[in-house]
Amino acid sequence: MSAADGPARLGLPLFASEVGMLLRRRRNQLILLALVAIPIVIGVAVRLTSSNATGGLIGSITDNGIFVAFTALVVVIPIFLPVAVSVVVGESVAGEANLGTLRYLLVVPVGRTRLLFTKLAAIAVWCLVIVSVVALAGVLTGVVLFPAGRVTLLSGTQISLLAGIGRLVVVAGYAALLMLGLSAVGLFISTLTEVPIAAMAATLTFAVTMQVLVAVPQLHAVHPVLLSNSYLAFADLLRDPIGWSGVGHGALLSLAYLVIFGSLAWARFTTKDVSS
Amino acid sequence: MTAPGAARAIETTGLTKRFRGGQVAVNAIDLAVPAGSVYGFLGPNGSGKTTTIRMLLGLIYPTAGAAALFGVPVPDRAGSVLAEVGALVEGPAFHPYLSGRANLARLDAADATTPSRTRSHRVGEALDRVGLAAAAGKRYRSYSLGMRQRLGIAAALLRPRRLLILDEPTNGLDPQGTREVRRLIGELARDGVTVFVSSHLLSEVEQVCTDVGVMSTGRLVWQGSLAGLAAQQRTRVRVQTPDSALAKGVLADLGLAAVAEEPGLASAVLGDRPPEQVVAALVAAGVAVRGFAVERPRLEDMFVELTGEGFDVSG
Numbered sequence: 377m378s379a380a381d382g383p384a385r386l387g388l389p390l391f392a393s394e395v396g397m398l399l400r401r402r403r404n405q406l407i408l409l410a411l412v413a414i415p416i417v418i419g420v421a422v423r424l425t426s427s428n429a430t431g432g433l434i435g436s437i438t439d440n441g442i443f444v445a446f447t448a449l450v451v452v453i454p455i456f457l458p459v460a461v462s463v464v465v466g467e468s469v470a471g472e473a474n475l476g477t478l479r480y481l482l483v484v485p486v487g488r489t490r491l492l493f494t495k496l497a498a499i500a501v502w503c504l505v506i507v508s509v510v511a512l513a514g515v516l517t518g519v520v521l522f523p524a525g526r527v528t529l530l531s532g533t534q535i536s537l538l539a540g541i542g543r544l545v546v547v548a549g550y551a552a553l554l555m556l557g558l559s560a561v562g563l564f565i566s567t568l569t570e571v572p573i574a575a576m577a578a579t580l581t582f583a584v585t586m587q588v589l590v591a592v593p594q595l596h597a598v599h600p601v602l603l604s605n606s607y608l609a610f611a612d613l614l615r616d617p618i619g620w621s622g623v624g625h626g627a628l629l630s631l632a633y634l635v636i637f638g639s640l641a642w643a644r645f646t647t648k649d650v651s652s
Numbered sequence: 653m654t655a656p657g658a659a660r661a662i663e664t665t666g667l668t669k670r671f672r673g674g675q676v677a678v679n680a681i682d683l684a685v686p687a688g689s690v691y692g693f694l695g696p697n698g699s700g701k702t703t704t705i706r707m708l709l710g711l712i713y714p715t716a717g718a719a720a721l722f723g724v725p726v727p728d729r730a731g732s733v734l735a736e737v738g739a740l741v742e743g744p745a746f747h748p749y750l751s752g753r754a755n756l757a758r759l760d761a762a763d764a765t766t767p768s769r770t771r772s773h774r775v776g777e778a779l780d781r782v783g784l785a786a787a788a789g790k791r792y793r794s795y796s797l798g799m800r801q802r803l804g805i806a807a808a809l810l811r812p813r814r815l816l817i818l819d820e821p822t823n824g825l826d827p828q829g830t831r832e833v834r835r836l837i838g839e840l841a842r843d844g845v846t847v848f849v850s851s852h853l854l855s856e857v858e859q860v861c862t863d864v865g866v867m868s869t870g871r872l873v874w875q876g877s878l879a880g881l882a883a884q885q886r887t888r889v890r891v892q893t894p895d896s897a898l899a900k901g902v903l904a905d906l907g908l909a910a911v912a913e914e915p916g917l918a919s920a921v922l923g924d925r926p927p928e929q930v931v932a933a934l935v936a937a938g939v940a941v942r943g944f945a946v947e948r949p950r951l952e953d954m955f956v957e958l959t960g961e962g963f964d965v966s967g
Contacts, residue, residue, distance in 0.1 A: 389761035389768050397747070397758075476745025480807065483709045483741070484762045485734035649712035 387490055394498035398464060399505070407460045408509050414456065415448035415514035423521045432530075433611075440527050441518020442540050446547065446614065448514040449507070453551055453607045458583035460506045461499075461555050465562030466576030468495045469645065473570040473652045488646045496563060496638065503555040511548045515541075533616035547610045550623055557603050557630030558583055560637035567645040570652045603629060661687045661815050661846035662708060666717035669703050677703040679870040680717065685848055685863070687722070687814075690841045692857030692878075693850040695867030696959055701850045702742050704867070705819050709739055721815060735765050738813040740821055744804025748793035752784055752803050755792055759807050766811060778806040783832070797824035805833070816840060818849045822856055834860050854955050868959040881954065886910075889930055890919045892943030902937045906930060922946060 398404055422437045422444075433450060436443040469492075472478035481491060518524065527540030535543075562579035569575050586604035589595050599605045606626025612619035662685035669678040678700040685691045695701050706712045708719055710727035719726050724733040746755040756775040760766060766774065779788045782802040787795065795803065801824050808816055818837075822830040837847050837860050851857050857864070858878075865875040874881070889908070891899045899918035903911045906929070908920035922930070927946050934941055 387764055389771075390764075393758045393761045397750075401749070475747060476743070477747060479706075479709075479711050479741055480739075480745055480759060481762055482711060483734055483737070483739045484759055485710070485731050486762045486764075487731050490764075647713070649706075651706065651712055 387494060390486065390490075391494050391497055394494055395501050398498055398502055404464060404502075407463065408506070411452060411456060411460065411506055411510050412513040414452055415444050415510060415517050418448055418451065419444045419514075419517035419521045433614075436528065436530075437518065438522060440537075440540070441520070441522035441524045442515060442527060442537070442544060444518035444522070445511045445514025445544055448510050449547060449551055449610070450608060452510050453554070454587055454604065455584075457506055457510075457551065457555050458558060459580060461503065461558050462562055462576050462579035462583065464502050465499050465559045466566055466574075466579050467572045468499060468563060469566040469641075470569050470575040471566075471572040473650070474572055476652055478652060479650050482650060489642065492563070492567075492642055492645050496559070499559045499563065500552075500556055503552045503559060507548045507552040507555065511544055515544070529614050529616050530611065531615040535616070543613055547613050550610050550613070550627065553627055553630045554603055554607060557633035560634045560641070564637045564641040564644065567641050567648070600625070601629065603633060606630075659687055660720075660723070661685045661689070662691075662719070662721055662848060663723075664704075664708075664717060664719040667704065667707060667714055667719050668716040669700075669707060669712065670715040676870050678707070678714075681867075681870075681872040682875075683719075683865060683872065684875065685846065685865075687846050688841075688844055689863045690837060690847045690849065690861045692854075692861035692864040693848060693867070694854060694857065694864055694955060695850075695852065697852050699867040699959070700870040701852075701867055702819055705739075705741055705817055705848075705850060708817060709737070709741065710734065711741070735763065735811075736814040737817060738808030738810070738815070739817040739819075740804045740808050741817070741819050743820070743823060744800045744807075746792045746800070746803060749791060751789050751791055752795065752799075752806075753779065753788040755803065756807060756810060760810055763811070774810055778809045781809055781836070782806045798826060798829050801825055802829070805836070813845055815846045815848065818847065820851060821849060822851075822853075830856070854952050866955060866958045873958050886949065887922045888919050888947045888949075889922050889927060890917060890943075890945045890947055891934060891939070891941060892917055892945075893934075893939050893941055895939050898937065899934060899939045899941075902934050902939060903930070906933055 419437070422434060433443055433447045437447060469478070472481065482488065524537060526534045526536060528534050558579070561582055562575065565578045566572075566575040583604070586602045590599055590602055590604045603626075606622065606629055609622030609626045612622050662683055664681060664683040666680045666682065667678060668676065668680050670676045681704065683704070693701055693704075703712065707714050708721065708726060710730035713727060721733045721737060726733065746752075747758070750758065753775055756778060757771060760771050760774055761768070776785070779785050782805050784799065784802050784806060787799060792800070792803070801821070805818070805821060808818065822833050825833060837849065841847055849857055849861070861878050863877050864881060866873050889903070891903070893899050894916065896913050896916060896918045900911055900913040903918060903920040906925065908923060908925070911920040912918070931941065931944055
């Protein structure tokens with residue numbers, strides 16, 4: 377055991393291998409391409425039809441290109457991001473079980489807890505990547521097609537472009553955190569089955585069901601515990617002063633999902649017979 | 653890390669696995685695999701071999717009983733001993749879109765006890781050892797069954813091991829590949845590695861094993877050294893003669909067991925009596941001996957006898 381170097385003992389090579397497989401997989405690259413296309417389409421559409429009549433985020437685009445990024449995040453967060461998350465997270469454990477590679481990882485040996493944490497860490501990277509490509513493509517599209525300069529917030533206050541970029545980073549981080557909460561649900565589902573497609577579909581169904589429940593006002597009692605209810609709270613980050621309550625609730629809720637479903641996934645994965 | 657002086661590479665006591673449906677796949681087996689041995693784990697398909705192997709590797713949890721590798725209890729402390737164990741379980745399994753080399757590199761990266769610097773060296777050596785160096789860059793999905801099996805064996809050999817657990821290692825290999833695997837097992841055994849090799853084909857292990865265990869419907873019905881098994885064989889003498897009744901009497905008078913007679917033939921279990929004495933007695937008694945044979949039953953027949961059903965799937 378003395379031959380191991382520091383990074384290996386921390387399990388970094390396996391983490392790197394996981395992230396590498398995620399990003400090198402053709403299907404995942406296509407997902408990223410589709411996500412990149414969304415802010416470009418939005419930017420071009422607004423440019424071609426620009427009239428300052430519309431208000432809100434879209435209306436702000438013609439004033440400052442950075443709003444292409446904010447608008448794109450609003451567009452992708454209810455469904456496109458959950459799809460991107462479901463596909464990858466459903467595959468994570470169930471995919472290895474399905475291929476049979478799970479048993480070989482476990483006999484290496486990779487402890488079950490370590491494997492689950494590594495999978496979750498790689499998924500966290502994926503959440504950051506999908507949000508970042510949308511934000512980045514949004515900023516680039518905005519800068520090319522529209523003026524950039526001081527940013528007029530939704531509350532009418534003006535801040536510097538740099539501060540605006542700072543707000544975008546916070547918004548993107550918030551979106552990634554929400555997706556991580558959803559990932560924990562998917563990871564748990566992925567430990568229940570050896571069929572990756574089933575895990576993907578179940579995770580996506582969960583995400584869509586949350587959306588549907590939020591759309592029914594009579595169910596407002598359960599809305600506070602639904603992740604989807606907090607998706608658009610980040611609009612508060614574009615005001616001055618920043619309204620933290622909605623975003624804070626969303627962030628805490630996401631962490632709660634992470635703890636609860638992460639624990640369920642751990643309890644299931646560390647006790648199940650691997651017979652695939 | 654291991655108990656000092658642990659003489660057994662694998663030891664189980666009352667190891668049992670009952671699946672949720674109530675089916676008992678492995679029924680209270682007591683394996684004793686001496687360190688340094690090549691242990692053939694035999695039995696028909698469905699007799700519980702793979703379930704046993706999965707329990708030894710901590711993949712499935714036993715319902716009852718205990719198992720230890722080099723004195724280290726599994727699955728409780730599997731993490732501290734499995735690095736010294738290479739395994740091929742129920743066929744190879746790799747990522748289809750990665751090359752053979754990339755698949756091995758991934759497994760090596762998963763091992764928290766090996767340095768990253770020397771990874772490509774280890775992977776290259778393992779590939780060389782199973783003759784896959786030329787195909788290392790091809791995607792796994794394009795590999796033939798035999799190449800996949802070789803890659804599985806290469807994964808088990810990624811680092812020096814004290815114990816190799818190989819489940820049906822020659823599945824899908826051509827005769828040449830089968831010979832190579834046998835040679836490889838021999839080489840590893842000479843280096844002091846304990847090899848635990850399961851098979852439903854007796855002929856495959858007979859040539860390389862020092863010890864055998866025989867499974868039948870979840871039970872370990874026989875275990876011991878191959879020499880012990882041979883010694884236990886009941887060698888029979890067969891006398892071809894028109895005077896079969898007379899010959900039967902002579903054999904019985906000599907004190908041989910299980911004397912049998914049919915027209916033109918008399919036979920009995922030889923025991924430790926020299927066959928020439930039997931011939932002399934027969935001739936002295938005036939038996940017209942047309943043929944005399946000492947028949948050592950083939951190991952295959954013994955296993956059929958032990959497993960009671962031949963090498964078919966057991967319900």
